[in-house]
Amino acid sequence: MMTYCFESRHQSALCGQSPEEVVLTNQYIPLSIAENMEMEGDGTRSPNTLEDTLRTVLLRNRDQARVVMMLGPAGVGKTTTMQKMLLDWAGREELEEFDFIFPFAFRDLTLLEQEMSLEDFILVQHGHFTSESLAVILQSPQSLLFMFDGLEQYQYRLESTSHSALCTKPNQSAPVSVLITSLVQGELLKGASILITARSTASLSFLSDIECNHVQILGFSPPQRKAYFDQVFTDPKNAEQAFQYTEQKMGFYGLCGNPVFCWIMCFLLKETLETGDDLPETLTQVYVQTSASIFRAHNLEEGRARDLVLGLGKMATYSLGNSQLLSQKDLADSGLQQFLMSPLLSAFLFLYGDPASDNCMFSFISPIVQEFLIALLYYLDITWSGGESVEVLLGKLEGSVKFLDVFLSGLSDAAQRKPLEGIVGEFSKDRTEGLREWLKNTTVQSLQFLSYKRPLSYYRLLHQSQNPALVKEISDSQAAGLGRYYSELSAWDSAALNYVVMCCGGRDELHLHSSLNITGEMTLHLIPAFRLSRKLALLQCTLSTASYVHLASVIHKGRTVELDLSYNRAMGDSGAKALFEGLRDCSLQILRLPVCGLRAACCEDLASVLALPSTQLHVLDLRSNELQDEGLIQLCRGLRSPHCKLQELRMTSLARAFDCNLTDACCEGLAVALLSEGCSLTELDLSLNDLGDSGVLQLCEPLKFQGCSLEKLRLVNCQLSEATFRELGAVLRSGNSRLTALDVGLNKVGNTGAKYLWQALADNHCQLEHLDMEMINLTDGSLEDISAALKANTSLKTLVLKNNILTDASVPSLVQLINDSRTIQKINLQYNDFTEDVFEIFETCGRVKY
Ligand SMILES: Nc1ncnc2c1ncn2[C@@H]1O[C@H](COP(=O)(O)OP(=O)(O)OP(=O)(O)O)[C@@H](O)[C@H]1O
Known part of the structure; x- marks a missing residue:
C-alpha cells in the first residue's frame, strides 16, 4: 500500500516539495478548516482540526454510505492530507477502523475508457491484490475507505444517474464513471466510506441526492504558517523576518494560507536574504523573481527561454477554456514538444506518466502560475489572439481568471519585469503603454460614474503597477472622488487605497462609508494615509478593537483635526477606551461618536483626557449613546477642569430607540460644571432626555451668571412645563445670560x-x-x-x-x-x-x- 502515491512529481520553486516527500520526511503541518462544520446531534460543534474532522465524519453512522467531500483551492493541501491519512493508517496511528484504503487519482482514471467491473478497476490501480483476496475483502464494505483525489482532473462528468443504471455487484461491468457514482450512491458496496477531493463545488451535482459531508480546507492559519517558516529556515532569525515580511507585504492577497505560496515565499526570501537583493513588494515581483530564478538555474539561452514562455502561455490559455488535464497533442500544438525532456518544463507543469510515451499527461502546477504565463504571453507576443486589447482580453476571460489583471498591471512596470526581461527578451512597448492608458481611463471612469465598477478594484491594479506618476495624473483629473469610498473594504483594498493616497501626498478629507468588518490588519495598512488626513470619516463601519488602537496611534501627535465615527454601533466602551488613548496628546478638535454603543463605563477615561492640557477637543458628539446620568456626571469632572477646551457637547437622542437616558439626576453636576471657571462650553444639546422641570430648573441657575459661557442650548422634548419656561424667561431677561440660541420645541406648554x-423677547436684555x-x-x-x-x-x-x-x-x-x-x-x-x-x-x- 505504501508504494502508492497520489502524485509523482519533484520539488520546484513554484510548487514545493511533493506531498509524498512532505509526509515521509515528517514535514506535514496540520491544516485549518472552515468553522461552519455541521452541528452534531447533541448540538456540540465538530472538532476543528482537519484530521479530527475527517476522522469524525468518516466514522460517523457506519451503517450508511459515508461520503465526504474535501474541498479547497489548488495547492491548499488536499493531496498531502490524503497522503498523510494513508501513512498514518498504514502505521496504525489513525483510522484503524478501516481494514483497507483504496486511493485513486481522478487524473489516472481519465485513461480508463473501457467498461470494467469494480474488481478489475481496483486491480488495475492496485495490482498487488489478487482477484481472490480482493473478492473476500469486498465482502466487508464497512471496513473499506475509497479515496478519490482531484475531481477537476477527471475528463468525464459524474452524473446523478437513475438507480436502474447503477451497478450493484463488484463483478458487474460498467463505465468507470458509473462505478464511482454507484459507490457514492451506496448501490455498490453499501456501507463503504468515500472521500473525494475537489477544488470547488462546481461539478458536484452527482452528490445532490445523497447525504454528504463537506470539509472546506482553508490552509495554514497564522501560527501554522509560522511553524512552516520555522521548519523551512534553519536560522530562526531569518525565519521570523521572512514570516513577518510575508504577512505584512503579501498577507492581503489572501494567499498566505496556501502552503505552496508559503513555500514560494520561503524559497524567494531565503535567496534574497542571502544575496541582499531587494525583497519583493508586489505579487507580480514574487512570480517574476521566482521564475527568473528557475530560468537562471537552467541557463537557457534567450531565444529558447522566450519560446518556452510563449508556448506555456498559449497552453495556459487553452487549458483555461478546455481541460485542466493536457495531452501530448496539446503540448505539441503550443510549440512545446522541443521542451518535452527539459527539466524546466516540470517547473511549470506536472507531468504524469512517461514523457516518452503517448499516454503522458500534463497539468499546470497552479492556476495562478497559469495566469502569470498568460500575462507574459500578452506582453511578449502582440499578434497573439489577434492582438486584442487588454479590455477585450479581460472581458473574454472574466470569471475564469483571478490574478491576470494584477499580473498585467505589475508587468507594465519596467522595474518589476526587469529580472525576466533579461532572460526572455523585451516586452512590447505598445502593450505596456496601452495597459497604462487603459488603467488610467478605467480608473477615471470609475471615479466619475458611481455605477461603474468600483474604483477600489482599480486601485489594486495601480498599487500593483507601482507607478506614482500615473496615480498623480489620475488624481489631478479626479481630485474630488479620490477621498470618498462607499463600500466594503478588504485588506487588499486598504493597502491599495493607502498606496493611492500616499502617491497623491495625502487627502485633506478621507471618507470611508459603510464598510463592515474593518480589521486591525486593514487599519494598519491605512495608517500612513490616515495620518495625512485632516478630516477622517469612517461612518457606519464595523471596526475591530485592534482598529481603534491603530486609530488612536493615528491621532496621537498627528495632524487629524476631525474624526467622525458616527454609527459604528459595535465600538462600545472597549473600542472607545482604546481610541481615547490617542486623545491624550493630539490635534483633534472635533470627535463625532453618535450611535456608537457607548455606556457610562467609558466616560471616566474620556473625562480624564478632557482634563489634560494636551487635549485640544472642542466638539464632542455623543448623541444616542446610553451614557445615562452616571456617564454625564463623570464627564462633568472633565468639563470642570481649567484645561478642558470643550465648546460643544451633544448628548441628545437621534431616536427613542437610541436614548442617552439622562434624567434630572445629572443636572446638579452639570450646573456646577457650567458655573466652574474653566468651563468653556458654548453649545449644549440635551434634547430628547427626560430632564423634566426639576432638572432644567437646576441648569437655569448657572445661566443667570455672567461667568457661564453657554450661548446655545437645545432642550427639545425634555418633558418641560410652564415652570421651566418661566425660569428660562427670567434667565433671558437677567441681563447676564449669553444665550443667543434656544430650542425648546416639543414641550407642550401652550x-x-x-x-x-x-415677554423675554420683548425685554431689551434678551x-x-x-x-x-x-x-x-x-x-x-x-x-x-x-x-x-x-x-x-x-x-x-x-x-x-x-x-x-x-x-x-x-x-x-x-x-x-x-x-x-x-x-x-x-x-x-x-x-x-x-x-x-x-x-x-x-x-x-x-x-x-x-
Ligand atoms: N500540511 C502540509 N504541510 C506541509 N506542506 C504542505 C502541506 N500541505 C501541502 N503542502 C505543500 O503544498 C503542496 C501542494 O499541496 P497539495 O498538492 O496537497 O495541494 P492540493 O490541494 O492537492 O492541490 P491541487 O488542487 O492542485 O491538487 C505540497 O506539494 C506540499 O509541498
Whole structure:
C-alpha cells in the first residue's frame, strides 16, 4: 500500500516539495478548516482540526454510505492530507477502523475508457491484490475507505444517474464513471466510506441526492504558517523576518494560507536574504523573481527561454477554456514538444506518466502560475489572439481568471519585469503603454460614474503597477472622488487605497462609508494615509478593537483635526477606551461618536483626557449613546477642569430607540460644571432626555451668571412645563445670560408657557437670535404676546413655530410683523392649521416658510 502515491512529481520553486516527500520526511503541518462544520446531534460543534474532522465524519453512522467531500483551492493541501491519512493508517496511528484504503487519482482514471467491473478497476490501480483476496475483502464494505483525489482532473462528468443504471455487484461491468457514482450512491458496496477531493463545488451535482459531508480546507492559519517558516529556515532569525515580511507585504492577497505560496515565499526570501537583493513588494515581483530564478538555474539561452514562455502561455490559455488535464497533442500544438525532456518544463507543469510515451499527461502546477504565463504571453507576443486589447482580453476571460489583471498591471512596470526581461527578451512597448492608458481611463471612469465598477478594484491594479506618476495624473483629473469610498473594504483594498493616497501626498478629507468588518490588519495598512488626513470619516463601519488602537496611534501627535465615527454601533466602551488613548496628546478638535454603543463605563477615561492640557477637543458628539446620568456626571469632572477646551457637547437622542437616558439626576453636576471657571462650553444639546422641570430648573441657575459661557442650548422634548419656561424667561431677561440660541420645541406648554419667552423677547436684555418653539401647542390666542415681542425685539433672526395650531386668522398680523421687523430673517410656520386661502398673503413676504 505504501508504494502508492497520489502524485509523482519533484520539488520546484513554484510548487514545493511533493506531498509524498512532505509526509515521509515528517514535514506535514496540520491544516485549518472552515468553522461552519455541521452541528452534531447533541448540538456540540465538530472538532476543528482537519484530521479530527475527517476522522469524525468518516466514522460517523457506519451503517450508511459515508461520503465526504474535501474541498479547497489548488495547492491548499488536499493531496498531502490524503497522503498523510494513508501513512498514518498504514502505521496504525489513525483510522484503524478501516481494514483497507483504496486511493485513486481522478487524473489516472481519465485513461480508463473501457467498461470494467469494480474488481478489475481496483486491480488495475492496485495490482498487488489478487482477484481472490480482493473478492473476500469486498465482502466487508464497512471496513473499506475509497479515496478519490482531484475531481477537476477527471475528463468525464459524474452524473446523478437513475438507480436502474447503477451497478450493484463488484463483478458487474460498467463505465468507470458509473462505478464511482454507484459507490457514492451506496448501490455498490453499501456501507463503504468515500472521500473525494475537489477544488470547488462546481461539478458536484452527482452528490445532490445523497447525504454528504463537506470539509472546506482553508490552509495554514497564522501560527501554522509560522511553524512552516520555522521548519523551512534553519536560522530562526531569518525565519521570523521572512514570516513577518510575508504577512505584512503579501498577507492581503489572501494567499498566505496556501502552503505552496508559503513555500514560494520561503524559497524567494531565503535567496534574497542571502544575496541582499531587494525583497519583493508586489505579487507580480514574487512570480517574476521566482521564475527568473528557475530560468537562471537552467541557463537557457534567450531565444529558447522566450519560446518556452510563449508556448506555456498559449497552453495556459487553452487549458483555461478546455481541460485542466493536457495531452501530448496539446503540448505539441503550443510549440512545446522541443521542451518535452527539459527539466524546466516540470517547473511549470506536472507531468504524469512517461514523457516518452503517448499516454503522458500534463497539468499546470497552479492556476495562478497559469495566469502569470498568460500575462507574459500578452506582453511578449502582440499578434497573439489577434492582438486584442487588454479590455477585450479581460472581458473574454472574466470569471475564469483571478490574478491576470494584477499580473498585467505589475508587468507594465519596467522595474518589476526587469529580472525576466533579461532572460526572455523585451516586452512590447505598445502593450505596456496601452495597459497604462487603459488603467488610467478605467480608473477615471470609475471615479466619475458611481455605477461603474468600483474604483477600489482599480486601485489594486495601480498599487500593483507601482507607478506614482500615473496615480498623480489620475488624481489631478479626479481630485474630488479620490477621498470618498462607499463600500466594503478588504485588506487588499486598504493597502491599495493607502498606496493611492500616499502617491497623491495625502487627502485633506478621507471618507470611508459603510464598510463592515474593518480589521486591525486593514487599519494598519491605512495608517500612513490616515495620518495625512485632516478630516477622517469612517461612518457606519464595523471596526475591530485592534482598529481603534491603530486609530488612536493615528491621532496621537498627528495632524487629524476631525474624526467622525458616527454609527459604528459595535465600538462600545472597549473600542472607545482604546481610541481615547490617542486623545491624550493630539490635534483633534472635533470627535463625532453618535450611535456608537457607548455606556457610562467609558466616560471616566474620556473625562480624564478632557482634563489634560494636551487635549485640544472642542466638539464632542455623543448623541444616542446610553451614557445615562452616571456617564454625564463623570464627564462633568472633565468639563470642570481649567484645561478642558470643550465648546460643544451633544448628548441628545437621534431616536427613542437610541436614548442617552439622562434624567434630572445629572443636572446638579452639570450646573456646577457650567458655573466652574474653566468651563468653556458654548453649545449644549440635551434634547430628547427626560430632564423634566426639576432638572432644567437646576441648569437655569448657572445661566443667570455672567461667568457661564453657554450661548446655545437645545432642550427639545425634555418633558418641560410652564415652570421651566418661566425660569428660562427670567434667565433671558437677567441681563447676564449669553444665550443667543434656544430650542425648546416639543414641550407642550401652550400659550401660557410660551408667554414667558415672548415677554423675554420683548425685554431689551434678551440677546436671543434664534428661538425654536416647534409643536408646543401654540394657538391664535398668543398673537398679542407674539406681536408685542416682535415689535420690541431687536436681536431675533430666526423663529421656528412649525407644527403648532395657529390658523388663518393670525396670518395677516404675523406677516405684517415680519415685514416690519428689521432683524428677522426667517420665520418657519409650516404645518400649522392654515388653509390655502392665506398662501397669497404669505407670498408677500419672502422670509416666511409655510
Ligand atoms: N500540511 C502540509 N504541510 C506541509 N506542506 C504542505 C502541506 N500541505 C501541502 N503542502 C505543500 O503544498 C503542496 C501542494 O499541496 P497539495 O498538492 O496537497 O495541494 P492540493 O490541494 O492537492 O492541490 P491541487 O488542487 O492542485 O491538487 C505540497 O506539494 C506540499 O509541498
